[in-house]
Amino acid sequence: MAGSTRLIPLGGLGEVGKNMMVVESDDGIVVIDAGLSFPRDEHLGVDLVLPDFSYLQDHESDIRAVVLTHGHEDHVGALPYLLREVRVPEIWATGLTLGLVKSKLDEHGLLKDAELIEAVPEDGPTQLGPYTAEFVRMAHSIPDAVAVVLDTPGGRIVHTGDYKIDHTPVDGFRTDLGALADLGNRGVDLLLGDSTNAERPGVTQSERTVGEVFRQIIPQRNGRILIASFASNVHRVQQAIDVALEDGRKVCLIGRSLRKNVNIARNLGYIDVPEDLLVKPDVLPELRPDETMILCTGSQGEPMSALTRMAFNDHQHVQIEEGDTVIISAKPVPGNELRVHDTINRLAKSGAEVLHQEIAPVHVSGHGHAEELRTILAVLRPRNVMPVHGEFRMLAAHARLARDAGVDANHIVLAENGSVVELANGRAELVGAVESGATFVDGLGVGDVQDVALRDRRHLSEDGVLIVVVTVGSQNGREIAAPEVIARGFGEPEASLLDEARDEAERTIEELLGQNVTELKLLQEHIHDAVGRLIRERTGRRPMILPVVLEV
Amino acid sequence: MAGSTRLIPLGGLGEVGKNMMVVESDDGIVVIDAGLSFPRDEHLGVDLVLPDFSYLQDHESDIRAVVLTHGHEDHVGALPYLLREVRVPEIWATGLTLGLVKSKLDEHGLLKDAELIEAVPEDGPTQLGPYTAEFVRMAHSIPDAVAVVLDTPGGRIVHTGDYKIDHTPVDGFRTDLGALADLGNRGVDLLLGDSTNAERPGVTQSERTVGEVFRQIIPQRNGRILIASFASNVHRVQQAIDVALEDGRKVCLIGRSLRKNVNIARNLGYIDVPEDLLVKPDVLPELRPDETMILCTGSQGEPMSALTRMAFNDHQHVQIEEGDTVIISAKPVPGNELRVHDTINRLAKSGAEVLHQEIAPVHVSGHGHAEELRTILAVLRPRNVMPVHGEFRMLAAHARLARDAGVDANHIVLAENGSVVELANGRAELVGAVESGATFVDGLGVGDVQDVALRDRRHLSEDGVLIVVVTVGSQNGREIAAPEVIARGFGEPEASLLDEARDEAERTIEELLGQNVTELKLLQEHIHDAVGRLIRERTGRRPMILPVVLEV
DSSP, rough: OOOEEEEEEEESSSSOOEEEEEEETTTTTEOOOOBBOOOOOOOOOOOOEEOOOHHHHHTTGEEEEEEOOOHHHHTTHHHHHHHHHHSSSSEEHHHHHHHHHHHHHHHHHHHHHHHHEEGGGGGOEEEEEEEEEEEEEEEETTTTTTEEEETTTTTTEEEEOBBBBBBOOOTSOOOOOHHHHHHHHHSSEEEEEEETTSOSSSOOTTTHHHHHHHHHHHGGOOEEEEEEOOOHHHHHHHHHHHHHHHHOEEEESHHHHHHHHHHHHHTTTTTOGGGGGBBBBGGGSSSSSEEEEEESOOOOOTTHHHHOOOHOOOOOOSSOOOOOOOESSSSTTOHHHHHHHHHHHHHHHHHOEETTTTSSSSOSSSBBBHHHHHHHHHHHOOOOEEEBBHHHHHHHHHHHHHHHTOOOOOGBOOOOTTTTEEEEETTTEEEEOOOOOEEEEEEEEOOOOOOHHHHHHHHHHHEEEEEEEEEEEETTTBBBBBBEEEEEEEOOOOHHHHHHHHHHHHHHHHHHHHOOOHOOOOOOOOHHHHHHHHHHHHHHOOEEEEEEEEOO | OOEEEEEEEESSSSSSSSSSSEEETTTTEEOOOEEEEEOTTTTTOOOOOOOHHHHHHHHHHEEEEOOOOOOOOOHHHTTTHHHHHHHSSEEEEEEHHHHHHHHHHHHHHGGSSSSSOOOGGGOOOOOOTEEEEEEEBOOOSSSEEEEEEETTTTTEEEEOOOOOOOOOTTTOOOHHHHHHHHHHHOOOOEEEOOOTTTTTSSSOOOTHHHHHHHHHGGGOOSEEEEEOTTTTTTHHHHHHHHHHHHOOOEEEEEEHHHHHHHHHHHHTSOOOOOGGBBBOOGGGSSSGGGGEEEEEETTTTTTTTTHHHHHHTTTTOOOOTTOOOOOSSOOOOTTTTHHHHHHHHHHHTTTOOOEETTTTTTOOOOSOHHHHHHHHHHHHOSSEEEEEOOOOHHHHHHHHHHTTTTOOGGGOOOOOTTTEEEEETEEEEEEEOOOOOOEEEEEESSSSOOOOHHHHHHHHHHHOEEEEEEEEEEETOOOOSOOOOEEESSSOOOOOHHHHHHHHHHHHHHHHHHHOOOOOOHHHHHHHHHHHHHHHHHHHHOOOOEEEEEEE
């Protein structure tokens, strides 16, 4: 009997972001991707969200390698945090991904801890930890994305990474349908496929269409052109630069992450920028508007980013002027819509015309739509399918596509983060679950902010806080001074309401002390309930009530 | 010399929502619309947002009437709050709007305070307060929407209300281009035009196309059909009911506002529902899936709504099952995207197939796109244009359309809430500003939650709160008991960190008292700074530090 392989997604299923897949057999563990996600509204005050690494910590000695499908934050961003927790002997990735990761590990002071190995799809099969591995080029919104193929004891697994089927990619590296077809002919036991756009009918537009739109818009304008896009979207930057060159514009890169990524991509030969095309920000005032192009960060309306600063008239080098055309060449990540709209409004108020994806074709997705997923299913003809990368609705849509493609319903696995899926004897099925979830990074703390803190922050944010301080004599069990009541974030309470709260606290404490109740916890509880009730009756609100009873 | 008229928008400019326009001359004030808006993320804990009524309070004796263009909350929702603040002699609206408003005023116990007068477009010119008024039918996503035409001392003003140019509206009441053309021929001095979709190219689809999509989807399904839409979208409900009738399905209405609106619309003859088509929720278990249609509220993922409860398996009557098809026939209002996605994911997890506007044509907008706005501009040929109803980017796009239509740039007014725009001698221009802004409704309080409270709530929500209580003897100026430190929403501080904070507070207070500093404010300030600095250094966080110094 053949062996078996266990697939354990630690992130990216039932959500968009923090992608991480454990591929485990008796020979050891290979982890595909180590991504982070950005906090949602309810993650009040949280900076970053990481996968829960507990399972990997518990099996540290089995870890042979991490392999990264591409350089986006939701696939590589958790790597520094992972390396702080567990030892990873080898990190595999293609050239650009490796370049981005090197710079990231360097910033975290972790570069010495890991052996970085370049994955080269054209080199054919290689040994990756305990498995024979192949890499297949996939088109995506960052160069050098790959699918990872692992021959494991349980069977051959194809993990697509993120992809679209772009027949005219900017760098010429198409999704390698030939290599995928060859894999299909050799036999694929399990497909782990990107589901992000599985719900959307048809196909995504080619990245090249955005360049064509740039080419239509930009030469018509006499004013300055500003383009905001994701810092990692090297193809988008290349296309903007190509049009600038044709239209006689100099290009100024503004935004730390954009400059960093373009530098790395240039050094590694992934982007072609004539040296004399680029100008520094302090040269901008010397240029005519019609010879100016500014590429910048801030396409998500991030508070401290270049475009947001410009919009709010707070940028050191660039002030938005009448006649400027701003192209926001990205789509707001769900949850960022209002911030992006605010930015657009401020830019419009300063006199700019703003073109964004709701009203002009200045962005395309990097994820294939339903017909592209069908193509991959048809080419690979996998025995089993496990949709990955997406909210449940997307995974479910991908499962429907697999069923339509002829995959037996019993061979389609809708897993969750923490699911254990066993691949053995040509069949993948759910066999258990391990600890999984989210680890919050807040300031310097990793993992110490938990649900309780978030619940408290939520409560505080709803109606603020009312603090009631009461002093009790430790000797005589009598009240020492009149209670203090302090309100924050509560509204503008009339002085009389705070007086009432004070009286209520005093009445409560006197009554309890009169009954010889002196246990601090009990006193606090009664004050909490009495003052809370009063405030609710008077205002309809439920601030957090924090009674502090001091023995003096 | 002719007279002049002042237009003062108190809401709806630079934002989507809380629409309100003051039309003032020496003869008195007519207010067009009295809308509310829903709080944004940063309005922590706020329930509703109203226009600032200060200007109307200051000019109460001049108010002659409020006229409502249609029955959406962002046009009528603030009316009860307005009536509590100022006396309004007359309220004008068309039949359905009046029906909805009556029910609303009744709930607030305000029905007796106002004289409600039905506006009937077909009746021709009428006297509305000091002005001659006409009403023109406009198609929108609620029946009985009208444009309001006022002949004022400064000239003829056309306020479009919200509209689209739907040539095949469900109720047959088209946007009355004939009446608008007649107005254009007679001369329009100022157009106040809906700008919501001014950025979007082309035209909106007709409401009827959604009915056609229902007709394609629903008869193909053997399972139950659930449709969530805005409770006020009477045409959408009518079309769903028509398809249910054709497909042999019974219809169950779930959600208080939906039942209320359908009742009002039925009683007034705006919707046609055979009595035996409707069933109560307790009859649902007796129906086969293929004879069931459930219409419900919750298209915005509102926490307590019918669809959200069903999605989270918390509804009294309806449990989502494998085979159900859920149609979310609405677009998320910006800011609601994540909640709607959550709802979709939960529905999909329970086995439903969910069709929503991102992936299927199950919704159309009620606001005309650019080409429709151009048509209105061409038909009315206004001397002056003041874009209303929309964020600045939308107003600016509308201004561009007006310029393209041949309106002189000096006759296009980009105003803000609180702007005073004077119309006199055929020219509209900005002449000043009055107090304006937002009034927050939080619980029972109207207006007492101000920016300070929101800033505090924001701060509390970021990193929580640390309360430091210190007691000082009023006699001897010495510390009485060791400081107390309490953290909420801060994370899980190690006990040692709280100890450190306590020590830091103690050190600070002892040092100050040693220097004979006993002023409470000063003591608090120093404790605030010292503890804040410590916490920031140790954790990278900035919780709100609340020092409480008690004299006992």
